[in-house]
Amino acid sequence: MSGFLHYFLSAISPSELLGFSRDLPELMTSAFMPWWLMYVLPIVLWFFLAVGCWLVYLVKPAVIRPPLLARGPQPEPFVSVVIAGRNESASIGEAIRAALLCGYANLEVIFVDDCSDDDSVVVARRAARSVTRYGSDAHRVRIFASPRRNGKASTLNIGIRMARGEFIAIIDADSTIQYGAMQHWLLQFSDPRVGAVAANVRVLNSTASLLTRLQEIEYAMQFTVGRLATARLGILPIIPGPGGLFRGEIVRRLGGFDTGLGDDTDMTMKLRKQRWKLGMSVDAVVWTIVPVTPRHLWRQRMRWERNMVKIRLSKHRDQFVLGRYGSANAIVALQLLIIRLAFPWAAVTGLFFFSFAYGPLSVPRLLKAYYWVYLAFLLIKMLIARDIAGTPQPNHFWLLFVFPFYRLFLRVPVMYGQFCELIRIGAKHPYVPDHIWQEIPWW
Amino acid sequence: MTTIKTQAAGLAAAADERRLDLLGRIAEAGGKVTPNANPQAQHGYEHLAPCDGDEGDLLLLARRDYLEQRFFDRVSLCPKCGSHHLNVREICPGCRGAHLANEGLLHHFRCGYVGRQSEFATAGDGDGSRVCPKCNRRLHHVGTEYDRLGKVFVCLECGVITENPPVEAACLACGARNLAEDLVSTDVFSYVLTSLGFAAVRRGSLLDTDDELLFVSGAPVYRSTVILEFLNQEVKRIHHFKNGFSVLLAKCAREATDNRDGALLPPWLPRLRQCLREVDLIGQLADAVFVVILPQTDKRAAEVLRQRVLAEIGPQLQLTLSAIEITEPRHLAQVLAHRSGLSEPR
Numbered sequence: 064m065s066g067f068l069h070y071f072l073s074a075i076s077p078s079e080l081l082g083f084s085r086d087l088p089e090l091m092t093s094a095f096m097p098w099w100l101m102y103v104l105p106i107v108l109w110f111f112l113a114v115g116c117w118l119v120y121l122v123k124p125a126v127i128r129p130p131l132l133a134r135g136p137q138p139e140p141f142v143s144v145v146i147a148g149r150n151e152s153a154s155i156g157e158a159i160r161a162a163l164l165c166g167y168a169n170l171e172v173i174f175v176d177d178c179s180d181d182d183s184v185v186v187a188r189r190a191a192r193s194v195t196r197y198g199s200d201a202h203r204v205r206i207f208a209s210p211r212r213n214g215k216a217s218t219l220n221i222g223i224r225m226a227r228g229e230f231i232a233i234i235d236a237d238s239t240i241q242y243g244a245m246q247h248w249l250l251q252f253s254d255p256r257v258g259a260v261a262a263n264v265r266v267l268n269s270t271a272s273l274l275t276r277l278q279e280i281e282y283a284m285q286f287t288v289g290r291l292a293t294a295r296l297g298i299l300p301i302i303p304g305p306g307g308l309f310r311g312e313i314v315r316r317l318g319g320f321d322t323g324l325g326d327d328t329d330m331t332m333k334l335r336k337q338r339w340k341l342g343m344s345v346d347a348v349v350w351t352i353v354p355v356t357p358r359h360l361w362r363q364r365m366r367w368e369r370n371m372v373k374i375r376l377s378k379h380r381d382q383f384v385l386g387r388y389g390s391a392n393a394i395v396a397l398q399l400l401i402i403r404l405a406f407p408w409a410a411v412t413g414l415f416f417f418s419f420a421y422g423p424l425s426v427p428r429l430l431k432a433y434y435w436v437y438l439a440f441l442l443i444k445m446l447i448a449r450d451i452a453g454t455p456q457p458n459h460f461w462l463l464f465v466f467p468f469y470r471l472f473l474r475v476p477v478m479y480g481q482f483c484e485l486i487r488i489g490a491k492h493p494y495v496p497d498h499i500w501q502e503i504p505w506w
Numbered sequence: 507m508t509t510i511k512t513q514a515a516g517l518a519a520a521a522d523e524r525r526l527d528l529l530g531r532i533a534e535a536g537g538k539v540t541p542n543a544n545p546q547a548q549h550g551y552e553h554l555a556p557c558d559g560d561e562g563d564l565l566l567l568a569r570r571d572y573l574e575q576r577f578f579d580r581v582s583l584c585p586k587c588g589s590h591h592l593n594v595r596e597i598c599p600g601c602r603g604a605h606l607a608n609e610g611l612l613h614h615f616r617c618g619y620v621g622r623q624s625e626f627a628t629a630g631d632g633d634g635s636r637v638c639p640k641c642n643r644r645l646h647h648v649g650t651e652y653d654r655l656g657k658v659f660v661c662l663e664c665g666v667i668t669e670n671p672p673v674e675a676a677c678l679a680c681g682a683r684n685l686a687e688d689l690v691s692t693d694v695f696s697y698v699l700t701s702l703g704f705a706a707v708r709r710g711s712l713l714d715t716d717d718e719l720l721f722v723s724g725a726p727v728y729r730s731t732v733i734l735e736f737l738n739q740e741v742k743r744i745h746h747f748k749n750g751f752s753v754l755l756a757k758c759a760r761e762a763t764d765n766r767d768g769a770l771l772p773p774w775l776p777r778l779r780q781c782l783r784e785v786d787l788i789g790q791l792a793d794a795v796f797v798v799i800l801p802q803t804d805k806r807a808a809e810v811l812r813q814r815v816l817a818e819i820g821p822q823l824q825l826t827l828s829a830i831e832i833t834e835p836r837h838l839a840q841v842l843a844h845r846s847g848l849s850e851p852r
Contacts, residue, residue, distance in 0.1 A: 225666075499615050
């Protein structure tokens with residue numbers, strides 16, 4: 064026993080861990096397929112899009128970050144910013160003020176309160192009064208207090224029904240639009256094939272805790288650069304809930320959002336199926352508040368993952384009929400199956416495989432090698448994100464070393480969420496009220 | 507020059523005569539005149555008999571304390587032409603048209619569709635169910651399948667839905683369209699004869715040169731306008747010299763006052779005066795509320811004085827006497843609250 068312990072400790076000792084240089088070249092020069100398929104390929108797939116995006120940015124920055132054009136004689140389109148919220152008194156005032164003061168005059172804000180227990184409506188009215196003048200300007204903000212709790216999708220639908228804008232921006236009640244963002248957000252709609260544009264969602268409370276700092280890095284790499292690259296390739300998988308701008312006529316024609324969870328994913332899927340182009344604007348910055356504690360982050364990620372299974376695998380399973388919705392949608396479907404589902408599970412399976420096939424100590428050796436490979440890619444991707452989007456902050460770069468552990472930590476709720484949803488454990492989420500849940504046919 | 511002066515004096519005397527006559531008529535009518543609605547009047551109201559068309563005189567007499575103004579109504583006027591002939595209605599925040607309908611908003615739980623009641627067509631088989639325009643399913647039961655989100659205003663011209671539409675007033679006289687909050691509003695008052703007005707009627711002359719302009723008839727008590735002016739002066743002194751003053755606030759039951767020339771004065775007032783210094787001023791804030799200004803007096807000294815006054819006057823069930831030190835202008839608001847009867851003295 065003591066011999067095994069000694070051997071085990073020597074395998075995970077810092078000196079052994081730092082000796083990755085021995086293992087890595089060995090693995091990289093080998094034809095060992097599990098290593099290539101389960102570990103190298105996902106990283107490369109995750110990585111090469113960002114590099115491609117960056118190369119385009121170096122050669123022709125205007126392709127990635129189109130500059131604002133001089134305004135022509137035509138008037139600015141009217142935009143309705145729809146905010147749905149429940150018990151958001153802490154943040155709704157700032158969200159309304161930021162929307163009204165975002166530097167775009169031809170805009171209205173509609174806040175629909177989902178029967179809050181707190182004073183969200185009072186705070187919203189106060190915020191509206193603090194910014195708008197009396198007279199016609201006061202009607203730039205409309206506030207509707209729903210008499211019954213109906214869930215986010217239905218609450219958004221009330222706002223959409225009241226919106227009169229040519230474009231409808233959907234933001235969360237804890238999100239704020241950055242000054243000047245709206246002009247950039249609208250820019251891509253000059254292409255009539257574009258149906259919706261995702262905002263560049265950034266972390267507002269990044270200095271609140273270590274977790275929020277790590278989330279800032281994650282948002283920069285995954286949401287900013289990742290979405291930018293996929294949008295350029297026409298395979299953007301989501302218009303995010305905290306910041307999405309839609310053509311009003313499309314949303315109205317679709318009858319708004321469907322009830323239940325994952326409203327943003329669902330709407331994106333509907334738009335994709337109708338072959339609308341989806342864009343992403345780096346300069347349309349929307350700041351959002353992210354979970355501060357591990358518990359909240361865990362719950363958020365579980366909810367995201369369960370929604371993904373609910374919406375993409377269950378409700379919109381017809382997307383997997385290859386060719387039905389075009390090649391771009393087929394790639395999105397494959398990306399979902401391979402990157403989000405197969406690879407994580409294959410990685411875990413691989414750990415067991417290596418453990419059984421090559422002994423338990425092969426796993427730490429493998430992980431340490433993987434850690435350093437991942438770190439190298441991560442550094443490059445962070446530099447790319449910093450160059451293109453100015454995020455993450457340079458003083459957070461040292462978190463690079465911790466970031467793989469953060470991702471590992473997130474794997475647990477993500478895979479647990481997928482597992483539970485696939486075998487239908489606790490499918491009902493408290494975000495959806497009972498009377499709505501009982502009527503939802505999708506799952 | 508002399509002729510002009512003589513003519514001016516004659517005109518002034520004639521105006522005084524007319525105003526005195528107006529006071530007399532008001533006294534005969536019970537001491538109070540109330541405005542009557544009249545669409546042809548400038549602001550929609552006018553004072554009929556006994557003071558036909560004497561609006562200017564009523565205002566002047568109120569300003570000179572012969573009459574007391576009491577709020578009667580508020581009239582909204584066109585900011586452009588001043589007319590009160592306004593067509594007030596809700597308008598669409600989008601197209602500013604007035605073609606609005608008040609309609610229920612329905613929410614279908616199953617598909618989340620939210621729309622006007624008229625969009626949910628009634629099913630043809632006569633069972634009263636509706637059909638969702640989004641998913642084409644039948645809606646039978648309110649509360650379990652669908653719900654009413656309340657009533658909203660729908661613009662029948664451009665389709666905009668709003669819960670609180672803006673209110674606009676179109677002037678029927680000049681055609682100007684203004685939002686309700688941009689209208690000019692003016693207050694209409696009824697007028698009540700004051701003690702000064704009664705005294706003027708009794709004496710047959712306006713009392714502009716008499717002490718009665720300052721004091722409540724025959725008593726060493728300043729009228730409310732005068733004592734308020736003194737209070738304001740004291741507050742200004744606080745600003746400059748940073749030392750406060752105190753007031754004694756006396757409130758008694760109305761029935762405990764003595765009606766003298768229309769003025770309500772309590773019988774203990776002379777004895778109160780005896781307890782005070784020469785520099786202290788007594789004034790009447792309201793019918794049964796009196797204030798004593800105690801210059802350069804702190805709370806402790808005012809409290810001593812209050813005890814002394816109570817001892818002098820003896821037990822008076824109807825009297826409440828309190829001492830308030832005023833060191834900041836905001837303290838004055840406490841005193842003025844008693845004037846309008848907002849709170850009881852401690």
